[in-house]
Amino acid sequence: MSDSIITRLDASQSDFNQRLDQLLAWESVSDTRVASVVDDILHQVKTRGDAAVVEFTNKFDRRTAQSISDFVVTPAQLQHALTQISAEQRAALEVAAERIRNYHQHQLQRSWRYTEADGTVLGQQISAMERVGLYVPGGKASYPSSVLMNAIPAKVAGVDELTMVVPAPDGEISPMVLAAAAIAGVDRVITIGGAQAVAALAYGTETIAKVDKIVGPGNIYVATAKRAVFGQVAIDMIAGPSEILVVCDGLTDPDWIAMDLFSQAEHDEQAQSILLCPDADYLDKVEESIRRLLPSLARESIASVSLKNRGALIKVADMEQAIVVSNRIAPEHLELSVADPEALLPKVRHAGAIFMGRFTPEALGDYCAGPNHVLPTSGTARFSSPLGVYDFQKRSSIIMCSAAGASVLSKTASVLARSEYLEAHARSAEYRIID
Amino acid sequence: MSDSIITRLDASQSDFNQRLDQLLAWESVSDTRVASVVDDILHQVKTRGDAAVVEFTNKFDRRTAQSISDFVVTPAQLQHALTQISAEQRAALEVAAERIRNYHQHQLQRSWRYTEADGTVLGQQISAMERVGLYVPGGKASYPSSVLMNAIPAKVAGVDELTMVVPAPDGEISPMVLAAAAIAGVDRVITIGGAQAVAALAYGTETIAKVDKIVGPGNIYVATAKRAVFGQVAIDMIAGPSEILVVCDGLTDPDWIAMDLFSQAEHDEQAQSILLCPDADYLDKVEESIRRLLPSLARESIASVSLKNRGALIKVADMEQAIVVSNRIAPEHLELSVADPEALLPKVRHAGAIFMGRFTPEALGDYCAGPNHVLPTSGTARFSSPLGVYDFQKRSSIIMCSAAGASVLSKTASVLARSEYLEAHARSAEYRIID
Numbered sequence: 001m002s003d004s005i006i007t008r009l010d011a012s013q014s015d016f017n018q019r020l021d022q023l024l025a026w027e028s029v030s031d032t033r034v035a036s037v038v039d040d041i042l043h044q045v046k047t048r049g050d051a052a053v054v055e056f057t058n059k060f061d062r063r064t065a066q067s068i069s070d071f072v073v074t075p076a077q078l079q080h081a082l083t084q085i086s087a088e089q090r091a092a093l094e095v096a097a098e099r100i101r102n103y104h105q106h107q108l109q110r111s112w113r114y115t116e117a118d119g120t121v122l123g124q125q126i127s128a129m130e131r132v133g134l135y136v137p138g139g140k141a142s143y144p145s146s147v148l149m150n151a152i153p154a155k156v157a158g159v160d161e162l163t164m165v166v167p168a169p170d171g172e173i174s175p176m177v178l179a180a181a182a183i184a185g186v187d188r189v190i191t192i193g194g195a196q197a198v199a200a201l202a203y204g205t206e207t208i209a210k211v212d213k214i215v216g217p218g219n220i221y222v223a224t225a226k227r228a229v230f231g232q233v234a235i236d237m238i239a240g241p242s243e244i245l246v247v248c249d250g251l252t253d254p255d256w257i258a259m260d261l262f263s264q265a266e267h268d269e270q271a272q273s274i275l276l277c278p279d280a281d282y283l284d285k286v287e288e289s290i291r292r293l294l295p296s297l298a299r300e301s302i303a304s305v306s307l308k309n310r311g312a313l314i315k316v317a318d319m320e321q322a323i324v325v326s327n328r329i330a331p332e333h334l335e336l337s338v339a340d341p342e343a344l345l346p347k348v349r350h351a352g353a354i355f356m357g358r359f360t361p362e363a364l365g366d367y368c369a370g371p372n373h374v375l376p377t378s379g380t381a382r383f384s385s386p387l388g389v390y391d392f393q394k395r396s397s398i399i400m401c402s403a404a405g406a407s408v409l410s411k412t413a414s415v416l417a418r419s420e421y422l423e424a425h426a427r428s429a430e431y432r433i434i435d
Numbered sequence: 436m437s438d439s440i441i442t443r444l445d446a447s448q449s450d451f452n453q454r455l456d457q458l459l460a461w462e463s464v465s466d467t468r469v470a471s472v473v474d475d476i477l478h479q480v481k482t483r484g485d486a487a488v489v490e491f492t493n494k495f496d497r498r499t500a501q502s503i504s505d506f507v508v509t510p511a512q513l514q515h516a517l518t519q520i521s522a523e524q525r526a527a528l529e530v531a532a533e534r535i536r537n538y539h540q541h542q543l544q545r546s547w548r549y550t551e552a553d554g555t556v557l558g559q560q561i562s563a564m565e566r567v568g569l570y571v572p573g574g575k576a577s578y579p580s581s582v583l584m585n586a587i588p589a590k591v592a593g594v595d596e597l598t599m600v601v602p603a604p605d606g607e608i609s610p611m612v613l614a615a616a617a618i619a620g621v622d623r624v625i626t627i628g629g630a631q632a633v634a635a636l637a638y639g640t641e642t643i644a645k646v647d648k649i650v651g652p653g654n655i656y657v658a659t660a661k662r663a664v665f666g667q668v669a670i671d672m673i674a675g676p677s678e679i680l681v682v683c684d685g686l687t688d689p690d691w692i693a694m695d696l697f698s699q700a701e702h703d704e705q706a707q708s709i710l711l712c713p714d715a716d717y718l719d720k721v722e723e724s725i726r727r728l729l730p731s732l733a734r735e736s737i738a739s740v741s742l743k744n745r746g747a748l749i750k751v752a753d754m755e756q757a758i759v760v761s762n763r764i765a766p767e768h769l770e771l772s773v774a775d776p777e778a779l780l781p782k783v784r785h786a787g788a789i790f791m792g793r794f795t796p797e798a799l800g801d802y803c804a805g806p807n808h809v810l811p812t813s814g815t816a817r818f819s820s821p822l823g824v825y826d827f828q829k830r831s832s833i834i835m836c837s838a839a840g841a842s843v844l845s846k847t848a849s850v851l852a853r854s855e856y857l858e859a860h861a862r863s864a865e866y867r868i869i870d
Contacts, residue, residue, distance in 0.1 A: 129818055231815075233818065234818040297859055396769075399789070
């Protein structure tokens with residue numbers, strides 16, 4: 001139907017799986033022109049360092065810097081940003097930061113070891129990365145909440161030096177973003193962006209130290225640059241469009257559910273909002289709420305395209321089937337708007353974040369509940385996790401054999417090494433045999 | 436010196452850092468011809484499924500299969516392999532598997548949650564991936580120990596279905612590799628390899644289920660294919676050449692240290708073996724041991740090239756400096772062949788695995804100490820960890836707000852959402868405000 005506001009499907013339809021696949025289909029565009037522009041920028045920054053960063057930044061962001069130091073935000077400027085926002089905004093950032101910090105402290109992994117009967121010690125030493133780079137987009141996509149969500153886990157992990165890069169086109173930058181950086185404990189802010197900022201972080205320059213990992217979202221140039229430097233440094237996931245899957249028993253106020261779907265759809269035209277419910281009448285009610293409320297949205301033009309092209313209201317046979325469909329989708333955000341979400345939870349196999357009960361809209365998780373809002377998209381929740389403290393820690397295996405333990409282990413190692421035709425391995429082990 | 440058997444350096448030399456960088460320099464070769472061959476294979480398998488896998492396998496491995504089922508190793512064949520190896524080999528595999536399993540069980544991460552004063556519940560649900568593919572190279576690089584090291588963590592994590600692919604050129608396959616698969620609990624073995632096997636696992640075919648993650652080493656075609664399907668599925672690290680860094684106080688038998696260096700150098704000509712010691716006389720003694728023992732090695736031709744081109748004996752001022760140099764290298768394997776390795780451990784910041792004391796040669800860790808032998812190479816220990824159970828688990832955030840909790844959080848979320856011009860987010864939260 002060309003005038004439909006949102007697709008309606010029924011999971012009992014014979015072609016349901018095929019239609020669902022069509023709805024979910026999304027491929028990131030790889031653009032050879034972008035790749036070639038990015039390759040040149042990476043090469044220039046790698047070979048010419050600061051000078052290239054200054055040139056590209058002056059050109060792309062219409063700046064007039066003489067040197068990198070002109071782009072560095074001083075600690076005083078960061079603190080000043082806290083006075084440029086409203087008291088209400090500052091309090092909200094501080095409450096959110098505090099809750100995010102508390103939650104993420106539960107993720108901190110600690111070194112462990114155990115000692116065997118013969119005195120041999122085994123374990124893992126867990127430590128923080130030394131230097132991390134955080135990319136923050138400029139302009140309207142410059143979200144203070146993303147600064148908190150990316151920076152706080154790194155600082156909880158114990159990263160020594162967290163450098164944030166954020167482009168300031170025409171020298172303009174959001175005080176909310178700088179305030180969030182100050183509250184999150186970012187160590188250094190530099191107003192550069194694009195592939196040149198990624199290159200500076202990945203390779204290092206005269207004034208910018210090479211980092212171990214780069215996190216944070218960005219446009220196609222930033223994503224392409226991150227993919228190119230992957231291996232040289234660690235990167236986080238390359239995110240696809242954001243999605244929400246709401247599973248409802250038909251007893252939540254339909255306006256609430258409509259607004260929860262909008263909160264995803266308003267992000268961009270590629271965003272995806274899907275509702276599963278066993279009650280067809282309820283789906284009608286939500287569709288009615290959508291029709292009534294959509295015109296009242298500030299971002300109606302974006303949300304309406306997202307809902308029409310990528311949204312769906314889907315009738316399922318029962319909650320059992322809802323969870324089967326949910327596991328098939330492996331959604332970024334899963335909202336269980338039902339009376340007893342705990343009963344469904346053990347059956348949920350793949351989801352980035354699970355919002356349980358009628359009082360847990362995704363928006364709370366996006367800002368201040370505590371858990372991270374950087375989540376696996378496009379079905380990658382099958383094998384990926386929310387951004388967390390663990391993403392900024394790494395492990396070293398610990399092996400300390402006693403003389404007695406080594407003697408026993410060496411015999412086993414020798415047999416296996418010789419089976420693999422690695423004789424020096426065998427002989428290295430055999431030196432440690434005592435008897 | 437053209438006749439030097441191994442490079443000698445002194446950390447006090449003014450150009451030491453530069454010479455060390457030259458020694459460490461290693462770049463993976465990306466080959467456009469390989470990339471184009473791989474792209475074609477991926478496309479064929481993606482579009483034609485089993486038929487393409489059978490064609491490529493018959494061609495590259497000189498097989499004469501009619502269908503995929505001809506490549507499937509039956510459970511009876513797997514069990515039969517256990518009788519084809521010697522009793523000593525079988526016992527060694529079983530001892531190693533048992534120790535690897537015990538160690539990795541310490542890595543299992545469990546779901547956690549906490550409840551706030553107002554009844555809001557936060558946490559993470561941790562679960563295993565459903566399906567994992569394990570690539571095992573064919574021929575001489577077909578190491579049974581790698582089967583154990585890759586398969587056991589996946590099974591400890593609770594992966595439902597672990598499919599191992601291993602090429603069998605001319606239909607030949609190592610009984611030790613099949614025996615290791617049987618002992619490790621691999622669910623299904625298919626004798627296919629190359630980019631076609633990676634494609635079958637990443638995209639799925641009529642008979643091979645699409646997996647969530649692909650792990651295991653392979654040649655340039657396999658590595659290129661893994662990089663290409665990254666994002667579609669998860670992959671493990673693309674490994675560089677193996678390296679060892681030995682830090683010795685000069686009191687370990689020099690023959691032992693020479694053999695420990697050989698155990699790395701015999702892997703391949705790109706492997707890297709470096710020794711740091713504050714005692715120049717001791718370095719002379721180790722060099723003498725190298726000269727004397729090298730000709731006795733079965734793989735002398737490989738080890739001698741590796742030592743000459745990439746090895747080094749380095750004089751340091753003291754143990755303090757040794758650890759500074761070690762952290763700069765961020766070695767895959769770090770052997771602390773000293774009297775009191777515990778005193779050095781807290782200063783070690785970056786290393787894949789740390790082998791402590793004179794009785795802990797790397798070879799023990801390669802086979803049977805328990806920790807994993809799949810480790811970050813080429814300095815990536817700065818941001819990567821040993822392969823582990825955590826690589827086969829993923830997390831879902833849990834958020835369940837009480838009505839009271841939601842009401843408080845919604846006010847904060849509303850302020851932040853409106854600061855980001857995301858009005859539907861704000862309104863979705865505001866519906867949950869009670870007072």
